[in-house]
Amino acid sequence: MTGCVHCISPPPVTLYTPPRTSPSSASRSFFSFSGDAVHSLYRVRRVTRSPSIMSPKFQIVAAEKAKPLKIMISGAPASGKGTQCELITQKYGLVHISAGDLLRAEIASGSENGRRAKEFMEKGQLVPDEIVVMMVKDRLSQKDSEQNGWLLDGYPRSSSQGKALKGFGFQPDLFIVLEVPEDILIERVVGRRLDPVTGKIYHMKYSPPETEEIAARLTQRFDDTEEKAKLRLKTHNQNVTDVLSMYDDITIKIEGNRSKDEVFAQIDTALSELLQQRNTAPSSLLS
Numbered sequence: 057m058t059g060c061v062h063c064i065s066p067p068p069v070t071l072y073t074p075p076r077t078s079p080s081s082a083s084r085s086f087f088s089f090s091g092d093a094v095h096s097l098y099r100v101r102r103v104t105r106s107p108s109i110m111s112p113k114f115q116i117v118a119a120e121k122a123k124p125l126k127i128m129i130s131g132a133p134a135s136g137k138g139t140q141c142e143l144i145t146q147k148y149g150l151v152h153i154s155a156g157d158l159l160r161a162e163i164a165s166g167s168e169n170g171r172r173a174k175e176f177m178e179k180g181q182l183v184p185d186e187i188v189v190m191m192v193k194d195r196l197s198q199k200d201s202e203q204n205g206w207l208l209d210g211y212p213r214s215s216s217q218g219k220a221l222k223g224f225g226f227q228p229d230l231f232i233v234l235e236v237p238e239d240i241l242i243e244r245v246v247g248r249r250l251d252p253v254t255g256k257i258y259h260m261k262y263s264p265p266e267t268e269e270i271a272a273r274l275t276q277r278f279d280d281t282e283e284k285a286k287l288r289l290k291t292h293n294q295n296v297t298d299v300l301s302m303y304d305d306i307t308i309k310i311e312g313n314r315s316k317d318e319v320f321a322q323i324d325t326a327l328s329e330l331l332q333q334r335n336t337a338p339s340s341l342l343s
């Protein structure tokens with residue numbers, strides 16, 4: 057990556073000046089925080105010509121964005137993935153890529169792939185790889201995902217999908233697995249509703265809509281009935297062990313049967329630690 061002294065963008069960048077006694081540390085990275093959001097890591101290195109506008113000998117010569125975070129999240133139906141994804145993307149600025157949402161968009165488009173996908177989704181089964189794999193790959197390859205990092209939700213759900221992901225060169229940094237007891241999952245699924253206007257997810261018992269107006273427009277996913285949720289859960293249980301075994305070394309299991317803030321606090325800690333590790337290992341980070 058190349059850059060120039062005038063390319064200091066985005067703005068919340070702080071100069072790092074290494075101690076004079078340690079010339080070897082003239083190249084280093086650090087976090088740039090703005091409000092609540094972790095924006096990026098930037099490399100600061102020594103420049104040979106010292107321009108007059110900046111008195112230290114060190115300045116940002118390239119607003120080089122370090123490798124963005126690549127996170128996967130998994131969990132049974134209604135384990136809280138959607139809610140946590142919203143909180144994660146708000147704070148970390150990652151692109152949320154939900155396999156289920158991509159498939160629902162495909163159905164809504166009226167395409168042949170969408171029609172076929174719906175047949176499997178109705179039965180709570182996995183949609184065949186020939187439909188899902190390229191759909192997810194294409195989304196991961198888009199510029200925003202490459203630049204900002206991604207949060208992959210509901211993918212991979214089988215070892216063949218995991219292998220395909222690896223084959224395309226997508227290597228996640230962390231695999232978050234939400235664990236929730238089954239009886240609670242079913243109750244969560246049947247009470248779940250979506251506000252099509254705001255995209256907000258409600259639960260008729262645990263987080264009911266604020267107004268009558270919102271209540272009147274709420275929709276339910278076609279596969280959020282008890283019968284279909286049980287089928288989805290069965291499919292999930294059949295596949296989860298295979299997928300977990302592929303990502304043993306980067307998996308964190310989170311107890312999902314807590315308030316959304318408590319669950320997020322655990323995830324947030326893991327992500328902050330991950331970023332911190334990168335901060336203290338700059339060479340591997342920026343290579």
Ligand SMILES: Nc1ncnc2c1ncn2[C@@H]1O[C@H](COP(=O)(O)OP(=O)(O)O)[C@@H](O)[C@H]1O
Pocket residue numbers: 131132133134155156157159176177178180181182183184188209210211212213217279288
């Ligand atoms: N990676 C995937 N591979 C195959 N089918 C998928 C995948 N992700 C989602 N689906 C299909 O979409 C349905 C809905 O998925 P999703 O929206 O993630 O909800 P949930 O995880 O609550 O079942 C699944 O039951 C399955 O039929």
